Amino acid sequence: MLYYIELDRYRGGQCTGEYLSRLHYLEDWLYDNDRRGLVEDLTRDLGGRSVPHSAREMSAGWRHYRYLAANRSLLGPLARMEANVSSRPLYEIPKNKVAGIESKLRSGDVIGIISHDRSGLYSTAHVGLALRKGDGVLHFMHASSPSNYSRVVVDEELAKYLYRYHSDSGMLVARPLR
Numbered sequence: 001m002l003y004y005i006e007l008d009r010y011r012g013g014q015c016t017g018e019y020l021s022r023l024h025y026l027e028d029w030l031y032d033n034d035r036r037g038l039v040e041d042l043t044r045d046l047g048g049r050s051v052p053h054s055a056r057e058m059s060a061g062w063r064h065y066r067y068l069a070a071n072r073s074l075l076g077p078l079a080r081m082e083a084n085v086s087s088r089p090l091y092e093i094p095k096n097k098v099a100g101i102e103s104k105l106r107s108g109d110v111i112g113i114i115s116h117d118r119s120g121l122y123s124t125a126h127v128g129l130a131l132r133k134g135d136g137v138l139h140f141m142h143a144s145s146p147s148n149y150s151r152v153v154v155d156e157e158l159a160k161y162l163y164r165y166h167s168d169s170g171m172l173v174a175r176p177l178r
Contacts, residue, residue, distance in 0.1 A: 108129060
């Protein structure tokens with residue numbers, strides 16, 4: 001199991017012991033794992049559009065990350081990594097188009113929720129899995145917030161979930177290949 005965690009969660013599939021070898025941003029995880037043939041990014045094929053992108057949550061909120069607060073020498077390399085992630089295109093399926101493509105999704109597809117901030121920049125905000133239950137409906141399985149007892153939740157229809165938060169603008173889709 002540790003082999004697969006390392007393969008999936010670390011840049012190039014290798015944990016070097018460096019904090020930034022971990023794929024901290026979902027869009028970076030998608031890029032790295034798609035490039036290595038572990039997943040296929042289906043977002044564009046499902047009608048995804050390019051959106052203005054900024055991955056800077058960690059450098060902006062470094063005080064909230066225990067390891068970064070204790071190792072401020074990482075802030076420069078972190079900002080460079082975030083700039084690299086932000087330089088790549090980010091595609092999203094707008095939330096008003098999700099109901100129309102749900103039939104093309106499978107249980108186990110990785111769903112990245114994309115949000116926008118007040119300045120109009122987009123980034124991934126949450127992640128979960130598509131789950132088609134016996135009722136034929138595509139549900140969203142994800143971890144709840146700490147205020148909701150930090151448990152796994154199988155939510156209502158995926159398309160309906162996206163309307164829960166005003167800042168959620170759409171989603172990306174990755175299909176595991178192995």
